[in-house]
Amino acid sequence: MEHLKPSPANSSPLTPLGFLERAATVYGDCLSIIYNTTSYTWSHTHRRCLQLASCLSSLGIKPGQVVSVLAPNIPAMYELHFAVPMAGAILNSINTRLDARTVSILLRHSESKLLFVDYFSKSLVLEAISLFPGSVKPPVLVLITDDEVSEPLNASLAVDFIDTYEGLVGKGDPDFKWIRPKSEWDPIVLNYTSGTTSSPKGVVHCHRGCFVIAVDSLVDWSVPKQPVFLWTLPMFHANGWSYPWGMAAVGGINICVRKFDAPTIYRLIREHSVTHMCGAPVVLNMLSNSLADNQTKLENPVHILTAGAPPPASILSRTESLGFIVSHGYGLTETGGIVVSCAWKPQWNLFPATERARLKARQGVRTIGMTEVDVVDPESGVSVKRDGSSLGEIVLRGGCLMLGYFKDPVSTSKCVTEKGWFYTGDVGVMHPDGYLEIKDRSKDVIISGGENLSSVEVESVLYTNPMINEAAVVARPDEFWGETPCAFVSLKKNNGDASNQEAATEKYIIEYCRARLPHYMVPKTVVVKKELPKTSTGKIKKYELREMAKAMGSSRISRL
Structure with a gap:
């Protein structure tokens, strides 16, 4: 069979744009x-x-140049996931909660x-543009x-913006x-990591990788044709876990929303008969806390995929x-979407609710688009024991992994x-049944x-304490132990019960x-805050909390 080789007919470049x-x-x-009132x-x-x-x-x-977008x-935002690479350019989605200095750095x-x-x-x-050095030409601006x-686009805005978005569409x-x-293998997107543990890095993905992860994500979540998808996940977060392209593949309805809270989500679910949505655990927390506001059970089930941090x-x-029918997965900006998911076994439905939730909290097994997933000793590279307790670093191998970090060959x-x-830099264990569970960032x-x-x-x-709304634990320096756990928590609304606030003391939570x-x-140590600091994708900024813990005095009771 030596004469059988790839040809132009069977080796056309894979790209999600064809969807x-x-x-x-x-x-x-x-x-x-x-x-809102717009529909297409x-x-x-x-x-x-x-x-x-x-x-x-x-x-x-020109092909290969970067075009950025800063929008909810x-x-x-949805259309640009297709239009920019259709022009041969590379799409760079910037998160909307960054400060001007960071936006300026990313643009440069x-x-x-x-x-x-x-x-x-x-x-x-x-x-952000005003912070550019005089020798660096800033990007051309278009107003959405x-x-x-x-x-x-009035006279004052026209000084800075060449046109409006709709103006460009109308001229095309x-x-x-x-x-x-x-x-x-040509680049299609450039995404910057959220920087929860370090400075943001520019992650470059190719057409092939985005095609693989888009199809893989649809299959793994069993997304049917023509779903109704509510955009509670920011599209700038790893390109919405590939679902902007995926929704085109299955002809779904994209329910766009500029900003939301629990009442908005429930309203949109009712109005549009939403079937699917994604979000970090912070979204699940928001939805589940609405129980306190007398939110009734959904009329029809809604599939929700969560990832981004281990959900309690x-x-x-x-x-x-x-x-809600919750599916749980694991991915990174560097994977472009979910690459490990808690594949559900029918016999688990017979277990009590608490046991089902415990099993679902595990990240799971590789999706079909991934080649291998393992947990290894970071020094030797040898797989750890599959005992559910031996810690190691999570490593991945598969077709949707990034090409690399832009301008950063060392990293x-x-x-x-x-x-x-x-x-990955994530620490986890492998259970005897072959299911992965994340334990921490390294x-x-x-x-x-x-x-x-x-x-x-x-x-x-x-999180099992009914009074606690958010929780994060970091290391606090200790002269004797080296480090000790320091918990930062925020509380749920006390609904008129003053005893809730009084009970949430360091002693009570420690006990x-x-x-x-x-x-x-x-x-x-326990610190009670009104709200924990988060990134734009809902991840708690542990690096900020670590700095707070380091700066603490000797007091054992803290309130901020």
């Missing part, structure tokens, strides 16, 4: 996007993306040529307005022949009691080894008296943990 073209043919008259069909979305890609090319954007989950590092700016972020961007903001050619990648079993249980070589593994493991303890395990116990944990894992 939109197919959606326009198969689902052309079906709704693609709903946002898949034919509209396809045409609008072609027009915008055409206009980007006419503005001089509005229709323009990415060498962005054009930046789409949501109306409510224009002041932030103009401040929508049915919430219909202000035209609907018959534009989009620029297909010459190689499936108690929150999973409360969320499912409301009628790339540190995590992508010559042996063919990607070292920087979050607390070493107390020579014992390694998992902050996640302590947090899981704290609560002591009854449920080995003594060396019990927090020695």
